[in-house]
Amino acid sequence: MSVYVKEVYDKLSKKYPWEKEFLQAVKEVLESLEILLEKEPKYQKYAILERIVEPERTIIFRVPWLDDNGKVQVNIGYRVEFNSAIGPYKGGLRLHPTVNLGILKFLGFEQIFKNSLTGLPMGGGKGGSDFDPKGKSDNEVMKFCQAFMNELFRHIGADTDVPAGDIGVGAREIGYLFGQYKKLKNEFTGVLTGKGLNWGGSLVRPEATGFGVVYFAEEMLKIIKKGIEGSRVAISGSGNVAQYAAQKIINLGGKVMTLSDSNGSVLIKNGLDQEKWEFLMDLKNVKRGRIKEMADKFKDVEYYEGQKPWKLGKFEIALPCATQNELDESDAKELVKNGCLCVAEGANMPSTPEAVNVFLANKISYAPGKASNAGGVATSGLEMSQNSIRLSWTREEVDQKLHNIMINIHRTCYETAKEYKTPGNYVNGANIAGFKKVADAMIDQGII
Ligand code: NDP
Ligand code: 2IT
Numbered sequence: 001m002s003v004y005v006k007e008v009y010d011k012l013s014k015k016y017p018w019e020k021e022f023l024q025a026v027k028e029v030l031e032s033l034e035i036l037l038e039k040e041p042k043y044q045k046y047a048i049l050e051r052i053v054e055p056e057r058t059i060i061f062r063v064p065w066l067d068d069n070g071k072v073q074v075n076i077g078y079r080v081e082f083n084s085a086i087g088p089y090k091g092g093l094r095l096h097p098t099v100n101l102g103i104l105k106f107l108g109f110e111q112i113f114k115n116s117l118t119g120l121p122m123g124g125g126k127g128g129s130d131f132d133p134k135g136k137s138d139n140e141v142m143k144f145c146q147a148f149m150n151e152l153f154r155h156i157g158a159d160t161d162v163p164a165g166d167i168g169v170g171a172r173e174i175g176y177l178f179g180q181y182k183k184l185k186n187e188f189t190g191v192l193t194g195k196g197l198n199w200g201g202s203l204v205r206p207e208a209t210g211f212g213v214v215y216f217a218e219e220m221l222k223i224i225k226k227g228i229e230g231s232r233v234a235i236s237g238s239g240n241v242a243q244y245a246a247q248k249i250i251n252l253g254g255k256v257m258t259l260s261d262s263n264g265s266v267l268i269k270n271g272l273d274q275e276k277w278e279f280l281m282d283l284k285n286v287k288r289g290r291i292k293e294m295a296d297k298f299k300d301v302e303y304y305e306g307q308k309p310w311k312l313g314k315f316e317i318a319l320p321c322a323t324q325n326e327l328d329e330s331d332a333k334e335l336v337k338n339g340c341l342c343v344a345e346g347a348n349m350p351s352t353p354e355a356v357n358v359f360l361a362n363k364i365s366y367a368p369g370k371a372s373n374a375g376g377v378a379t380s381g382l383e384m385s386q387n388s389i390r391l392s393w394t395r396e397e398v399d400q401k402l403h404n405i406m407i408n409i410h411r412t413c414y415e416t417a418k419e420y421k422t423p424g425n426y427v428n429g430a431n432i433a434g435f436k437k438v439a440d441a442m443i444d445q446g447i448i
Pocket of ligand 2: 373380411
């Protein structure tokens with residue numbers, strides 16, 4: 001590490017030693033930036049690193065709500081407004097029992113650079129709660145969302161901070177959150193994205209993250225003169241991102257061999273087809289069941305309790321779409337050994353630093369989440385544009401714009417990596433290109 005980077009990182013890790021995921025995300029970005037910082041002393045002069053690693057504002061609040069038994073439950077709510085140099089704070093809300101400030105700071109920090117890469121005017125933010133939606137009734141989820149918004153509403157707005165979905169937050173939760181915001185503010189505005197289609201949502205937003213990951217993988221594969229058609233693809237997770245990554249892979253002639261949830265993984269011997277995909281959609285979005293049930297239903301599906309997909313077979317492509325640090329060094333070695341050529345992250349930071357090193361050392365086409373999963377927030381940006389002009393674009397128009405954005409992000413990362421003499425290193429490409437735009441805007445706007 002250079003002296004400047006080391007100084008900033010050491011100070012941060014002494015200040016927040018318990019925020020492991022946040023420190024992990026910062027370390028990766030700062031290491032990539034060393035080659036840039038050497039060339040451009042202005043970033044040190046203006047203390048950009050010291051400033052960019054601290055959120056502009058963090059809101060932490062109590063969320064009391066009544067469960068179906070009339071008992072008072074209390075959760076903690078958060079919104080980390082990380083950086084607004086290039087636009088209003090923008091990023092999802094996560095509802096999961098593991099949520100804490102360190103997790104949301106890692107997600108908010110990544111979001112700054114991801115949003116910058118989309119080319120759209122969006123700053124970085126993230127929020128959520130330790131509320132666990134699993135096993136809760138619709139009524140309880142509504143009560144929680146309303147209680148959460150009872151505090152959050154005073155901090156957000158279409159030109160201030162625009163939340164969206166993430167783990168545990170989909171169309172249902174966005175609906176309840178939006179309804180409560182509207183009631184409190186008496187205002188129908190684009191304050192959230194991922195809205196329903198007949199009340200301000202954008203076509204293709206539900207599909208966007210998964211489609212975008214596959215569009216990005218296609219671009220990486222073109223460079224090495226390969227394609228998706230006929231490839232065996234390992235996908236982890238079975239939520240929003242995994243579902244639409246799977247659909248796009250099927251449409252492009254690839255074979256989706258695995259899916260998973262936090263209990264285990266399924267190996268789909270003949271590959272996921274339309275019938276199985278529809279079963280998955282109903283299982284996860286309507287019945288809210290477990291992935292194991294796919295094996296109960298289909299003969300060629302095997303369930304592996306407590307296992308991740310990475311070691312279950314031979315795959316040319318891997319798309320981790322569940323959660324952070326779900327793919328470790330030994331998983332990466334196994335993937336490489338079995339002929340994996342391309343890893344595109346649908347989740348945020350799913351590969352551990354050791355796994356990333358394995359991919360880079362073996363010259364695998366590896367895309368970090370902040371580049372390959374940017375299609376979701378990019379389409380949220382398109383939803384904001386449509387809300388502002390009070391018009392809706394067609395499915396084809398939005399999909400075309402999303403596809404172009406992913407092609408552009410790929411090109412930016414690829415070219416930037418080459419310019420900084422680390423060709424093929426999408427980690428450096430994404431971090432340097434994402435950072436430069438935000439850092440230059442911070443310099444222009446003075447010490448604030
Ligand atoms: P969903 O809640 O729809 O699905 C999450 C999936 O990941 C579920 O299958 C869930 O299984 C699994 N999962 C969650 N936590 C764990 C865990 N600790 N261990 C193993 N599996 C786990 O969320 P999304 O699909 O929206 O999000 C998935 C990832 O993609 C996250 O990293 C998110 O930050 C990222 N992302 C999402 C975007 C979006 O637009 N939604 C945009 C960009 C990135 P289970 O049901 O058992 O919990
Ligand atoms: O991690 C992410 O980029 C998201 N969860 C989507 C954020 C958004 O504002 O659409």
